[in-house]
Every structure is written in C-alpha cells, then in structure tokens.
Amino acid sequence: MDRFRGLAVLALIIVVLPLALRNSYHYDVAIRIGMNATMVVGLNLLIGYAGQISLGHAGFFGLGAYASAILTSRYGWPPIAAMISGMAAVGVIAFVVARPILRLRGHYLAMATLGLGIIIYMVLVNESGWTGGNDGMNVKAFSIFGFSLANERAWYWVTGAVLLVAIVLARNIVDSPVGRALRAVHGSETAAQVAGIDTARYKVRVFVVSAVFASAVGSMMAHYVGFITPQVSSFFHSIELVTMVVVGGMASTYGAVLGAAILTMLPQLLSRFEGYEMIVFGLILMLTVIFLPRGLVPTIAARLRKSD
Amino acid sequence: MFRSMLRTTGFALAALALSAGAQAQAPIKIGSVLSVTGPAAFLGDPEKKTLDLYVEKINAAGGVLGRRLELYTYDDGTSAGKANTFVKRLIEEDKVDILVGGTTTGSTMAMVPVVEKAQIPFISLAGAVVIIEPVKKWVFKTPHTDRMAAEKAFEDMKKRGITRVGLLAENSGFGQSGKKETLAVAGKYGMQIVANESYGPKDADVTTQLTKIKNTAGVQAILVFGFGQGPAVVTKNMGQLGITLPHYESHGVASEQYIKLSGRAAEGVRLPAAALLVADALPKNDPQKPVVVGYEKAYKARYKQEVSTFGGHAYDGLMIAVGAIKRAKSTDKAKVRDAIERTKGFIGTGGVVNMSPTDHMGLDLSAFRMLEIRNGTWTLVN
Structure with a gap:
C-alpha cells in the first residue's frame, strides 16, 4: 500500500500545483523540476540502490538530446521516433561500456564514468558538422500525430505524466527480485556473489536503465527548450545530477524527486544574492551532507518512525 | 564662499x-x-x-x-x-x-x-x-562577427596582392567558427585556401602543421584563427622555422599578452582588431576616439x-x-x-x-x- 500512497500524493501535487503557477516562468521551473526528477529517479536506481557512482550521466542526457535534435532537424524524423531511437542507441552504448566500467569500484569507477562523460562532451563539441559545435543547434518543437507541444502548460502535463510513469517503473524495479539483488550489491558485493547473485549482470542492467532514463529526458529537454549546446553533457551537469540524488536521499525514489525540486529551485531563489549565490548554495549542500548524511527524505522518515 | x-x-x-x-x-x-x-x-x-x-x-x-x-x-x-x-x-x-x-x-x-x-x-x-x-x-x-574578421584580413591581403592563403585554425569554439567563416567568405575576395590545418589550443608545438603549410605549392600568406596562448606558440614556431610569409592573426590575439608571449617572432604580424584595444593609438580625428x-x-x-x-x-x-x-x-x-x-x-x-x-x-x-x-x-x- 505504501508505494501507492506516495504515488497518489505526488499525483495530487501535480494536479493541484497549477493553481499556484501564475505565469510561464513558474511553469518553466515546474517543468524543469519534473524533467530533472525523472532523470534523477533513474540515476537513483544506480547510485542509491546499487551503490554505483556515475559522474558521466550528463553524457547520456546529451546523447539523447542530440539524437532528437539531429534526427528531427536533419532527417525529418518524427520527434517520438527520434526520441525512441536515441533511447535505444544510448541503451546499446551503455550496455557495451557498462561491463568493463562496472568492474571498477570506488574512485576508479568514478574516474571511468567521469571519463566517459567527458568523451561524449568532446565528441559533441568537435563534431561541429553535426552538432553545431560549441554554438549549439536549434531543435524543433515536439509534436506527435500532428499535435504539437507549443506552450509551457502542455509541457507541464506531459512532464508530470512522464514523471509518474518513471516512478512506477522505478518502484517496480526496486520492489522486484532485481531490486533486492541491487540492494545486496550495495550492501556487500562479495556477500551478494556468495549468495549466488550475478552481480555484474544486475549492475549492467541498472546502468543501462538509468542511461535510458537520462536519454529520454535529454530528448524532452531538447524539444522543450528548442536549443541545445554541448554544455548539457558537461561534467558540471553530471555533478548537479549526483547532488540531486545525494541531497534528496540515496535509495529513496521520492527523495530523488525532492532533491531534484530543491536543486532546481535553489538557483532561482538564490539569484538575488548576486555573486554570493554559489557560496550560499555550497553552504546548504555542506550542511545537508553533515547533518543529514543519508539525504532529506530517508533522514526525515527515520525521525518520524522513531517518534511514532 | x-x-x-x-x-x-x-x-x-x-x-x-x-x-x-x-x-x-x-x-x-x-x-x-x-x-x-x-x-x-x-x-x-x-x-x-x-x-x-x-x-x-x-x-x-x-x-x-x-x-x-x-x-x-x-x-x-x-x-x-x-x-x-x-x-x-x-x-x-x-x-x-x-x-x-x-x-x-x-x-x-x-x-x-x-x-x-x-x-x-x-x-x-x-x-x-x-x-x-x-x-x-x-x-x-x-x-x-568572426566573418568580419576574416573579411578584414582578406581585404588587406588583396591590397598586398595575395590570393593563395594557408589557413591554420584552432580546435576551439572560436577557432572553428573562424574557420567556417573564413572558408565561407574566401571566394568573395578571390582568395584560395590552399592549405587547411588545425591545432589544439594547448599544443606546445605546431611545427608539423606549419611545415606542411610552408611546403604547400604557391602559398603566399598564413592566416591563423585562434585565441589566447595557442597563436603565440604558432608565432614562435614560425620564427623557429624561419617562415617569412606574411602572417595574419585573428582578433582573438588582440591583447598585450600575445606580444609578450611571442616575443620578437611577433614582429610584422598583422591582425584585425576593435578600436577599443588601440584606444590610445587612434588618431585624434577618429570618430570612435x-x-x-x-x-x-x-x-x-x-x-x-x-x-x-x-x-x-x-x-x-x-x-x-x-x-x-x-x-x-x-x-x-x-x-x-x-x-x-x-x-x-x-x-x-x-x-x-x-x-x-x-x-x-x-x-x-x-x-x-x-x-x-x-x-x-x-x-x-x-
């Protein structure tokens, strides 16, 4: 029952929220929260549940974004076909690189995924004949069966629906034998292997799933903004995504959503600090990690349980 | 009071x-x-x-x-x-x-x-x-725009009777944009790009590319499109190789730093630059002064x-x-x-x-x- 309660609350928030959104800027922030949350829910499977760090997921986001941009603008593909092809291609790429990369642990895994992200970034910058290089490229508006998503309101509902679907998918994985296997890997990989779990296979799978999530959101973001630059796959974006997982709470799907919401809104709220925003931002992150090391949602949930 | x-x-x-x-x-x-x-x-x-x-x-x-x-x-x-x-x-x-x-x-x-x-x-x-x-x-x-910089350089080359140019562009956003625009406007000024090489912004040695350009038949001038320290390395290398072809740089090097880094090799280098950088050198009757x-x-x-x-x-x-x-x-x-x-x-x-x-x-x-x-x-x- 517990899993439906969370979902129902979130669905209710999504339905009621437009009452508080006064203009397209407010919608824009809400849409970005939704998209980031979708991606972080996927990334959380890898980082939070399986305990494998990735500092290169913005690379997959970028690949999805550019797949959509290039296939729709240069080859006239319908956006949905471009998006699905991008997801498939990213899935294959992630699958191929996952085995060698996920054999590494700790710092080495961090380095390898970091390198992967940087390689993708360099390719996007240097293949300027395809990607427009550093100056970026235009992306057409998203349309499906002749119906196009032209304004923020339409995007809001699509993003909300996609987020809910992503959460259902993620929860299903978490609550399945796969999810238990992943948590076993997180606890102790050696112990998991002794218990007969093919740890490599599960790690590869979850890596591919999280990469495909990233690619899908990349495609959506590209169509939504209408213009992309290789910065979407930069190292800083990867860090931002990992931070969302950590602040919200590792191994907590709704924590990931909250993390995405907080880290998307903070820069907007802090923008008045003119130049000091990075300091305030850093301070908030530090305090979170020091006082809420498990992230917001798990810590608060544990407090509530104790007081019961 | x-x-x-x-x-x-x-x-x-x-x-x-x-x-x-x-x-x-x-x-x-x-x-x-x-x-x-x-x-x-x-x-x-x-x-x-x-x-x-x-x-x-x-x-x-x-x-x-x-x-x-x-x-x-x-x-x-x-x-x-x-x-x-x-x-x-x-x-x-x-x-x-x-x-x-x-x-x-x-x-x-x-x-x-x-x-x-x-x-x-x-x-x-x-x-x-x-x-x-x-x-x-x-x-x-x-x-x-970067295109205007290329056009300005070509305009000056034309005055000197140069028509065949070797292009050396940096592998950076700036250099790539410059390369694209240079190639786009070359025809308009009757210029022929006879060599087209590139280098990385952090390369410590560009003599290979320069030698290739130097040995290209009929090349009359070298145009370098880069930003920061890269062009200084190019300029020094040109001095070491004893290349005496007219040497053009882009507006990307219009800073004192470039002259300091390149030393004597920078003598005779020409480049298009905004008036702001040479504010003091502008004649008194210049409207922008x-x-x-x-x-x-x-x-x-x-x-x-x-x-x-x-x-x-x-x-x-x-x-x-x-x-x-x-x-x-x-x-x-x-x-x-x-x-x-x-x-x-x-x-x-x-x-x-x-x-x-x-x-x-x-x-x-x-x-x-x-x-x-x-x-x-x-x-x-x-």
Whole structure:
C-alpha cells in the first residue's frame, strides 16, 4: 500500500500545483523540476540502490538530446521516433561500456564514468558538422500525430505524466527480485556473489536503465527548450545530477524527486544574492551532507518512525 | 564662499527635483542574462560590470525620459538551458521593458524563441552570425562577427596582392567558427585556401602543421584563427622555422599578452582588431576616439582592470537601448524595437552602427582596424 500512497500524493501535487503557477516562468521551473526528477529517479536506481557512482550521466542526457535534435532537424524524423531511437542507441552504448566500467569500484569507477562523460562532451563539441559545435543547434518543437507541444502548460502535463510513469517503473524495479539483488550489491558485493547473485549482470542492467532514463529526458529537454549546446553533457551537469540524488536521499525514489525540486529551485531563489549565490548554495549542500548524511527524505522518515 | 554654497544648494535642489520627477514615474526596467560564472565568465564578467557601471552613471545624470533605469541581471553559469529559464523570469516576473544580454551564442539562441514569442526588444552581446541571419524581428546584436574578421584580413591581403592563403585554425569554439567563416567568405575576395590545418589550443608545438603549410605549392600568406596562448606558440614556431610569409592573426590575439608571449617572432604580424584595444593609438580625428577612450577611462577607474572588447559590447548594447527609448519617447516595446532598427550613426566601442530592417547588427568592416606589430607594439596600418 505504501508505494501507492506516495504515488497518489505526488499525483495530487501535480494536479493541484497549477493553481499556484501564475505565469510561464513558474511553469518553466515546474517543468524543469519534473524533467530533472525523472532523470534523477533513474540515476537513483544506480547510485542509491546499487551503490554505483556515475559522474558521466550528463553524457547520456546529451546523447539523447542530440539524437532528437539531429534526427528531427536533419532527417525529418518524427520527434517520438527520434526520441525512441536515441533511447535505444544510448541503451546499446551503455550496455557495451557498462561491463568493463562496472568492474571498477570506488574512485576508479568514478574516474571511468567521469571519463566517459567527458568523451561524449568532446565528441559533441568537435563534431561541429553535426552538432553545431560549441554554438549549439536549434531543435524543433515536439509534436506527435500532428499535435504539437507549443506552450509551457502542455509541457507541464506531459512532464508530470512522464514523471509518474518513471516512478512506477522505478518502484517496480526496486520492489522486484532485481531490486533486492541491487540492494545486496550495495550492501556487500562479495556477500551478494556468495549468495549466488550475478552481480555484474544486475549492475549492467541498472546502468543501462538509468542511461535510458537520462536519454529520454535529454530528448524532452531538447524539444522543450528548442536549443541545445554541448554544455548539457558537461561534467558540471553530471555533478548537479549526483547532488540531486545525494541531497534528496540515496535509495529513496521520492527523495530523488525532492532533491531534484530543491536543486532546481535553489538557483532561482538564490539569484538575488548576486555573486554570493554559489557560496550560499555550497553552504546548504555542506550542511545537508553533515547533518543529514543519508539525504532529506530517508533522514526525515527515520525521525518520524522513531517518534511514532 | 557664498557663491559656491549657493551653487551647491542649487545643484542639490536640481538633483532633488530630478529625483522627485524620476520617482513619480515607474523606472525603466532593463533585463539581462549574462554568463558571469562558468566557462564564459571571462566574457560575462566585464559585461556585467559595464552594465552596472553605466546604469549607475545614467541614473546619476537623471535617468532616461526622466525615469530611473533599473537593471535586472541573472547569471546563467554559461548554460543555455538556464538562460532560457531566466529570460522567462525577466519577462514574466520582473516585467522588464527591454533585454540587453546573452553572453554566448548558445545562451542567446536559447532565449530567442522566448523573446520572439513575448515580443520584446532584445540586444544580444554574442558573436555568431546565426543570431541575426536570418533576421529575427525582435533580436539585435552589438559584437562584430568572426566573418568580419576574416573579411578584414582578406581585404588587406588583396591590397598586398595575395590570393593563395594557408589557413591554420584552432580546435576551439572560436577557432572553428573562424574557420567556417573564413572558408565561407574566401571566394568573395578571390582568395584560395590552399592549405587547411588545425591545432589544439594547448599544443606546445605546431611545427608539423606549419611545415606542411610552408611546403604547400604557391602559398603566399598564413592566416591563423585562434585565441589566447595557442597563436603565440604558432608565432614562435614560425620564427623557429624561419617562415617569412606574411602572417595574419585573428582578433582573438588582440591583447598585450600575445606580444609578450611571442616575443620578437611577433614582429610584422598583422591582425584585425576593435578600436577599443588601440584606444590610445587612434588618431585624434577618429570618430570612435572619444567613445573608446571615455569607456576605457571609466572602466579602469572603477574596476582597476584592463578593458576588454566584451565589456565594450555591453556598453554599446545599453547605449543603443537607451538611445532607442529616448527616440521612441516611451518604453512601448514595438516602438522601441522600431527605434532600435532605425539606429543610425551611433558611435560605440565596436564601431559605427547603422541598423536597418535587413541588418540587425549594423557594423561594417570599418569596425575593425588593421594592426601590425612593430617594435613590440600595435601600429595602425594605413
């Protein structure tokens, strides 16, 4: 029952929220929260549940974004076909690189995924004949069966629906034998292997799933903004995504959503600090990690349980 | 004594009257999204400082149309996606009257669809030609383009009877854009690019590429498109290889640093550069002289830093905006847009601006000066 309660609350928030959104800027922030949350829910499977760090997921986001941009603008593909092809291609790429990369642990895994992200970034910058290089490229508006998503309101509902679907998918994985296997890997990989779990296979799978999530959101973001630059796959974006997982709470799907919401809104709220925003931002992150090391949602949930 | 007191009182009264008048009316809101942090911070930082400085100056002088200017700036951290959010915020939340900003081409282009939809005049501070080609109704820009730099270099080569050029472009955003534009306009000037090589911005040795260019049959000059220390390495290597072909650089090296790093090898190098960088070397009758010297003095006095052309772009953008608001006698968005499009003979740091419905930048090749390095310093060529 517990899993439906969370979902129902979130669905209710999504339905009621437009009452508080006064203009397209407010919608824009809400849409970005939704998209980031979708991606972080996927990334959380890898980082939070399986305990494998990735500092290169913005690379997959970028690949999805550019797949959509290039296939729709240069080859006239319908956006949905471009998006699905991008997801498939990213899935294959992630699958191929996952085995060698996920054999590494700790710092080495961090380095390898970091390198992967940087390689993708360099390719996007240097293949300027395809990607427009550093100056970026235009992306057409998203349309499906002749119906196009032209304004923020339409995007809001699509993003909300996609987020809910992503959460259902993620929860299903978490609550399945796969999810238990992943948590076993997180606890102790050696112990998991002794218990007969093919740890490599599960790690590869979850890596591919999280990469495909990233690619899908990349495609959506590209169509939504209408213009992309290789910065979407930069190292800083990867860090931002990992931070969302950590602040919200590792191994907590709704924590990931909250993390995405907080880290998307903070820069907007802090923008008045003119130049000091990075300091305030850093301070908030530090305090979170020091006082809420498990992230917001798990810590608060544990407090509530104790007081019961 | 008495007279000076009287004068002071008079000034105070006038100022009071002015500020009272200014307060009576709503301020004119200028919105700006700049890349103050992130990879493009070296562009965005002087832009923000310039806007801050001149908005303050204009307000101290009584504002525009008797109204105060109010500046709203957001830092996109060199992310086009964030620029897209912030421009919505400026339009919807802050309800600005005009936009001056957009440090990078990426940020600008991510703002363009929003701006066109909201129908608000927007003066970009980014370089690429795509911003104004094709012409977008509400979008203007102040910086000269990389294409103009290539054209200026070709113009000078033509005068010297050079037609076959070896191109050496840096592997950076700047270098790649330069390469694209150079190849695009070569035909127009009857130039033949007989060699086309590239190098990395951090390469410590470029002699291989240079030797290849040197050995190309019929090459008459070398054009290098790069930024920062890369071109200095190229220049030194050319000196070591004893290449005596006429050597052209782009506006990307127009800083003292380049001469210092290249040493004697830089002698005789020619490059197109904005007037701002050679403010002191400009002849007295140059129309841009008072503007660039004035800007340079004001900026240095406030921030104790060297001026850069990027800050100059922001100065030009703000002044074009203010001029248009004055001529439109209101902040009505459509009227201000039309007034910007009719900007004629505006003398900025980047050159003389003559906008038209088909040209939303309004600069011609005279915006660039041809410089030659002689005795370790910039000298204007003809």
